[in-house]
Amino acid sequence: MQNNKVKVGLMGLGTVGTGVVRIVQGHQEDLQKQTGLSIEIAKVLVQNVEKTRSLKLAEGIVTTEAADLFDNPDIDVIVEVIGGIQPAKEYILKALENGKHIVTANKDLMALHGAEILSKAQDRGCDVFYEASVAGGIPILRALVEGFASDRITKMMGIVNGTTNYIMTKMSQEGADYAEVLKEAQALGYAESDPTADVEGHDAARKMAILGTLGFHVDMSLEDVDCKGISKVSSEDIAYAKKLGYEIKLLGIAQRDDDLIEVSVQPTLVHHTHPLASVNGVFNAVYVHGEAVGETMFYGPGAGELPTATAVVSDLVTVVKNMKLGVNGRGSVAPYREKQLKSDEQIVSKYFLRLIVDDKRGVLAQITRILAEHDVSLEQVLQQPYNGGTQSEIILITHHASRKNIFAVREQFAELESIFEVKSLYRVEGGEEK
Amino acid sequence: MQNNKVKVGLMGLGTVGTGVVRIVQGHQEDLQKQTGLSIEIAKVLVQNVEKTRSLKLAEGIVTTEAADLFDNPDIDVIVEVIGGIQPAKEYILKALENGKHIVTANKDLMALHGAEILSKAQDRGCDVFYEASVAGGIPILRALVEGFASDRITKMMGIVNGTTNYIMTKMSQEGADYAEVLKEAQALGYAESDPTADVEGHDAARKMAILGTLGFHVDMSLEDVDCKGISKVSSEDIAYAKKLGYEIKLLGIAQRDDDLIEVSVQPTLVHHTHPLASVNGVFNAVYVHGEAVGETMFYGPGAGELPTATAVVSDLVTVVKNMKLGVNGRGSVAPYREKQLKSDEQIVSKYFLRLIVDDKRGVLAQITRILAEHDVSLEQVLQQPYNGGTQSEIILITHHASRKNIFAVREQFAELESIFEVKSLYRVEGGEEK
Structure with missing residues (x-):
């Protein structure tokens, strides 16, 4: 950081990247008041320098060489909005290696390689923020x-x-x-x-x-x-x-x-x-x-140029505030709990089932018997004629049941001669049971 | 702070205070993992030491003397959940004077004396957080x-x-x-x-x-x-x-x-x-x-023991993280814009009006004339018999109009002989106009 100016390298000038430039330019005064520093988009990585754009960018800012950003000693923060795994991952890791802080909107990368990136950041004392990767403008x-x-x-x-x-x-x-x-x-x-x-x-x-x-x-x-x-x-x-x-x-x-x-x-x-x-x-x-x-x-809003860019620039503000305080890379908490995933027996919820059955006496009895055998009880049942009355349609909402049991029920239903088809099976949330 | 332990003085052991103790005790392990420090409720200010409580507190913690908290050199943070202006304000100012950080749920105090408290905090390099003062558990x-x-x-x-x-x-x-x-x-x-x-x-x-x-x-x-x-x-x-x-x-x-x-x-x-x-x-x-x-x-949830306490303890976590980083009192941004309040002419919205009028020809014409004279146009009108048909009830939703104009309309309506009563006038938000 030189002369109270934080220099940002922006990777990607698509929808979100454009929004980032607009907000940094348009809200510059507010950003300065809040961080005590000014924020400058110093370099922008694009695929095609010649492309005409709606944005005004200073001469010489746009480049097709990623190294102009991640290897650039003047740049403090990389904002990555290219998306996808590669080359984004390579660029980010190189930038971290060079001690640059990262703001990214890249859900694919953070979901798949978040741990690696965050651990590298910790090693290098760098911030990595990714608010925009989930639910766009919602913090x-x-x-x-x-x-x-x-x-x-x-x-x-x-x-x-x-x-x-x-x-x-x-x-x-x-x-x-x-x-x-x-x-x-x-x-x-x-x-x-x-x-x-x-x-x-x-x-x-x-x-x-x-x-x-x-x-x-x-x-x-x-x-x-x-x-x-x-x-x-x-x-x-x-x-x-x-x-x-x-x-x-x-x-x-x-x-x-x-x-x-x-x-x-x-x-x-x-x-x-x-x-x-x-x-x-x-x-x-x-x-x-x-x-x-x-x-x-x-x-x-979960997407869109400006909503997503808001999240990106708010992260950038956090990085800049941390720079001002000298505490970058020291705020994140690595996962500290052991991961124990539930088995299908332990996953429990209400379910919705839709069946097409023969319109014969005793079908509902068969269905309820199978449900009872698997400890599945019913909250709601709806039966009505189907296919011109030659068949019936039965809609069930169960009380809480394990996924294992509901899958077993579906399997037995599929084998039952009087059940023509198990049309659908969905999880159910909300309603009277909290 | 001694031995990686942050000592908290809790002022008030009513609903929210009790919740704070429960969360700090119950979530101690998570709080430690997140802050790297342990958090101890060291003193609790109450009105009556003898009162039986559902909580277990160590011997000697409860006191009726506020100075045992704000003048106590062992205490790092004051959590104020007494509410009201005095003595809360006095206690907080004294605590700040002594370099203690503040977490408060006190909306009255922050709305009326927030600027004074925050400015004192800035002078003393202390944090003041008050997330719980607005909308309880919502951050x-x-x-x-x-x-x-x-x-x-x-x-x-x-x-x-x-x-x-x-x-x-x-x-x-x-x-x-x-x-x-x-x-x-x-x-x-x-x-x-x-x-x-x-x-x-x-x-x-x-x-x-x-x-x-x-x-x-x-x-x-x-x-x-x-x-x-x-x-x-x-x-x-x-x-x-x-x-x-x-x-x-x-x-x-x-x-x-x-x-x-x-x-x-x-x-x-x-x-x-x-x-x-x-x-x-x-x-x-x-x-x-x-x-x-x-x-x-x-x-x-906007209130309640645990939701509000969640907000208080999350603020406490922020204070503790700041202590760990040594950046207390350096994150807040004082208001930097000049306040310019709108006049009634500049406050513009849709309005709902309910009138009781004589059931005579020409009344609606009088009404619409007065509205038009004040630049108020209508989005919806509903007229129906009132008082056994001897009168009519007219419900109007206007398009956007200034508060000045709508008040002038109401005044003229009140003077109109054929209008028996202006029953209600409300602002309107949402609907087709965004």
Whole structure:
């Protein structure tokens, strides 16, 4: 740092990078008042120097050489918004090696290699902050690490992917089909042409791995997250859920009971009285339950140029304040609990089941017998004619049951001659049981 | 600090104080892992030493002498949860004089004398944190100061008083009258026997003064908050609001347009699609709109032993971390903007009006003429028979209008012979106009 000026190397000038430049330029006075230092974007790494941009950048700032940033002795902080694993990881590790602090919005990198990066940072006395990697503009990581520092967090449930929440909301509000809404979302730019990472839950799983690590103080890895997407959710499922008082959302769920942990991403029925049920469209929200604090929720934009850039620049402010105080790299707390994942026997929740059965006497009796044999009792049952009355459709919401038992039930149902099809099986959250 | 042990003097052992002891004792291991130091409640100031308590405290810890805490050289941090202005203020100033850091849950004190206390703290190199003073367990002050450090906050709307939100929720859900629900809330312990501070909005006003100061970086004082309570809100108002798509909530509203600021507490119609509309019961929520981040909301318990204590102990963790780093008293940012309050001409919003008028031809024409003369246009009108058809009731929701104009309209209405009564006038938030 020279002349009370902090020099930033910005890697990436896409949507978020552009937002970062706008905020640093537009809010310069406020940033100075708050940190006592001025912040300058000194170098920007781009793929193509010639590309015309809406931003004004001083002469000579833009470069295609990453080394101009991570090897540049003038640069104090690297802001990485390229995304993806490589070359971002290599650049960040090199920058840390050179004693530069890091702010990143890179969920993939932090979910997969966070421990390695944070450990390198600790060795080098550098800060690494990544608020923007989860739930865009919502300062949820800060809330977990600082706001709830005194509490023991027992559950986090997140709507942490805007694309899928947009799709689920549209399907719910308009009764539309998945394929149709996906196409619309793609046209609007809310979903990518290859939507796999979003709709199959991979993006959400990364964010849940990060939340799990910070909230439970364990070294959660991506493989620990049981992940199921929304591509099989039908408009019928949504309609029935609604009839029973629920919305279907793609939820990330991280739960701790004593020292046992489960983390998953799956389409989940959320009771309409639960604060997550009314989080609609591309908005994100993270519900946090703490032993002492009880129920809280954090709601806001999960993506977008300026919301995500807000989180990035707020992290940058923290780095700069730490520089002013000379305490960089000394604030982070490494995971200190042993990770113990639950078995399927230990994962317990309510479930929603939809079955197509023969319209014959005794079918419901068979179903309830199988449920009883596996210790699964029922909260709600809905039966109605299907396929012109030749079959019946049975919708069940169970009381709390283990995942092991509910899977065994599904298996036995599938073998039962009188059950034509097990259409769907979802986890259920909220409702009368808290 | 001796032997890696931070000694805390706790002032007050009521609800919140008891919660603080429980959390510090119960979460000691986590607190140590996070701060690297152990935290000990060394002295507790109470009014009556003999009182039997549910807590186990070591021999000799409890005292009735405040000086045993603020003059005690062994004590590093004072946690003040007595509440009220005096003697809390005197104790805190003496403690600061002696170089002790302060964590307080005292909204009255911080709203009225925050600037004095923070300035004294700065002189003495001490920390003062007060997360618990606003919205109990919700880490909203941290979100404003750190999470949105990079942004320019333009609007904060808060349901920051659980008692009134409980009353408004019950009135809305059950169509019950104010007096009846208040009595019920008192029986349940949600409202005090003298409910004035809550129902007249004074409590909320204090919290809004604190939010305004931190969110807008101005030195907001309590007199700047225009304050109106809920005691005049009728079940009819709520029913009509609902008919038009709104809930009535006691909202704190702090808004900034360029450098002009308004802060108020008032019963407000909130459109049912707005995230604040579904915040029910004793829960609190703060909606924050930032120039860059857009819409966010923070939701959680606004009071209670453990939620409030969580906020207090998380502040304590921050103090302890700062002690470990040797940076106490160096993180806070004093207000740096000049306070410019809006005039009634500059305060602009939608309004709800309910009038009882003679059921005569031409009345509506008179009404609309007066509105037009004051540049007030209408978004919704509802007219229906009143008093057995001898009169009419007219409900209006206006487009955006200045407070000056809407007050002038109300005055003219009151003088109009054909208008029997202007029953109610409320601000309106949310709905189609964003």
